[in-house]
Amino acid sequence: MIGFVLVGTNDLNRAMRFYDEICASLGAKRLYQMTNGCVGVMYGVESGPTLGVVQPFDCQLATSGNGVMVALPAASPECVDRVHTGCASISVQLALPCIVCRLAASNVMKTLASWAPAPNLTVIAVETGEPDWIVSVDGRDAEQDRDRACCPLCGIKSSSRHSSYIRTLRDLSAQGRPVNIQARLTRWRCRNDHCERRIFAERLPTLAIPFARRTTRLAGIVKLFGHSVGGRSSERLLARLGMPVSDTTILRSVKERAGAPPNRAVVRVAGVDEWAWRKGMTFGTVIVDLERRQVVELLADRSAGTAADWFKKHPEIEVVSRDRAGLYADAARQGAPQARQVADRFHLLKNFRETVARQLGRFEAPIRESAIQVEDDPGAREHTVIERSNGCSEVAAHERLLRRGRDAARKGLDPTVVSPAAKWLNRSAAGPPCRARSARMGSHAPRSVWSGRADPWA
Numbered sequence: 001m002i003g004f005v006l007v008g009t010n011d012l013n014r015a016m017r018f019y020d021e022i023c024a025s026l027g028a029k030r031l032y033q034m035t036n037g038c039v040g041v042m043y044g045v046e047s048g049p050t051l052g053v054v055q056p057f058d059c060q061l062a063t064s065g066n067g068v069m070v071a072l073p074a075a076s077p078e079c080v081d082r083v084h085t086g087c088a089s090i091s092v093q094l095a096l097p098c099i100v101c102r103l104a105a106s107n108v109m110k111t112l113a114s115w116a117p118a119p120n121l122t123v124i125a126v127e128t129g130e131p132d133w134i135v136s137v138d139g140r141d142a143e144q145d146r147d148r149a150c151c152p153l154c155g156i157k158s159s160s161r162h163s164s165y166i167r168t169l170r171d172l173s174a175q176g177r178p179v180n181i182q183a184r185l186t187r188w189r190c191r192n193d194h195c196e197r198r199i200f201a202e203r204l205p206t207l208a209i210p211f212a213r214r215t216t217r218l219a220g221i222v223k224l225f226g227h228s229v230g231g232r233s234s235e236r237l238l239a240r241l242g243m244p245v246s247d248t249t250i251l252r253s254v255k256e257r258a259g260a261p262p263n264r265a266v267v268r269v270a271g272v273d274e275w276a277w278r279k280g281m282t283f284g285t286v287i288v289d290l291e292r293r294q295v296v297e298l299l300a301d302r303s304a305g306t307a308a309d310w311f312k313k314h315p316e317i318e319v320v321s322r323d324r325a326g327l328y329a330d331a332a333r334q335g336a337p338q339a340r341q342v343a344d345r346f347h348l349l350k351n352f353r354e355t356v357a358r359q360l361g362r363f364e365a366p367i368r369e370s371a372i373q374v375e376d377d378p379g380a381r382e383h384t385v386i387e388r389s390n391g392c393s394e395v396a397a398h399e400r401l402l403r404r405g406r407d408a409a410r411k412g413l414d415p416t417v418v419s420p421a422a423k424w425l426n427r428s429a430a431g432p433p434c435r436a437r438s439a440r441m442g443s444h445a446p447r448s449v450w451s452g453r454a455d456p457w458a
Helices: 012-026 078-086 090-113 214-226 231-240 247-258 304-312 329-334 345-360 394-411 422-430 434-444
Strands: 003-006 029-032 041-043 050-054 069-071 123-129 133-138 159-174 177-189 199-201 269-278 282-289 292-300 319-322 341-342
Touching: 003 041, 012 029, 012 041, 012 050, 029 050, 159 199, 159 214, 214 231, 214 247, 231 247, 269 329, 282 304, 292 304, 304 329, 319 329, 329 341
Parallel strands: 003 050, 133 177, 269 319, 319 341
Antiparallel strands: 003 069, 029 041, 041 050, 123 133, 159 177, 177 199, 269 282, 282 292
């Protein structure tokens, strides 16, 4: 018959401690906590009437007539309308607002829960300002002991309250507008005589680090933008996304992350390469943990001895990935003889691309076929050379034409008789007429030039 009963109180913390023990002895527990309108806690079982301990909705002192309610459940909204219109009794009319209030409070609780910045925080209210959202939260977990806190220095719990304050944090944006979190926290006194800390504030490990003015998740977004885009560009993008941060703050967060002590984990696969302190002038050595994709060390110079000394301090290295030069190969042999040396993918692809460019541009002699053939099926051979209709490759035909042109130039034959390619070669290699050369040189010209015959050394 009864849906729930609300009991008003002027000291909610003491009332909750009292009803926690009473309800636990009766097999009931806390079902949920109300944060909007009637602030309090509802006790009961999974199905059945509930008991609520609340502060009055009008924020006045709780009395026998203020803060006490009795609600009668209804099967459906039609039943509520029928009771409201058909009964003129004042008791029924007073019961109706309780039913509506319970439904509204349940919907508001679900809405406020979505604003919670961390799982253990209770949202008190959400207000819209100009132009920010203001989310008021309680930093104390309702399921834990709210009358004790641990000192961050000595770790001893204290039950002596000093005062309370509101800590303001900037959080991720909502609907394109900034969000400010106002968390009500408590200051405590440390009763340990040997502890240097006398007063400490309540911590929010799941929300923000101590002394921070932004939440942990917003700080991560700022660092990501700073690393990817830079200072001023990140400032413009974050302002457009509803998270205004100055460029100096963005760069400072990047520097703080870079200055953090590195994680000294075991390095099994190390990649070594050079890097420039000053491009084209001064070079150093960078060592990367390829499994974690993190820079492990930056060495001051590019030498085999310095790299070998670093390898000797890390005998756990199993694989060294390097370029194809001999500098770091010697360093790996001296410092990590147990490690297996491999060529990194970047330099393999770079060398392959440069070789293909030279071959297609015909800037060097063609690559001969390897003498060592690795074949899965000896009977089935794949011809990688493109054949023409006459049975010879284009590279071979080009070489043959060049060779015949050079032979014709040495023998003094008519290039037009030999081949068009040889004719083109002789035209490009021909100098000024021999008669003009002899006129300039006079009687001192060589006999081969003076006589007008072709130079045998041409």
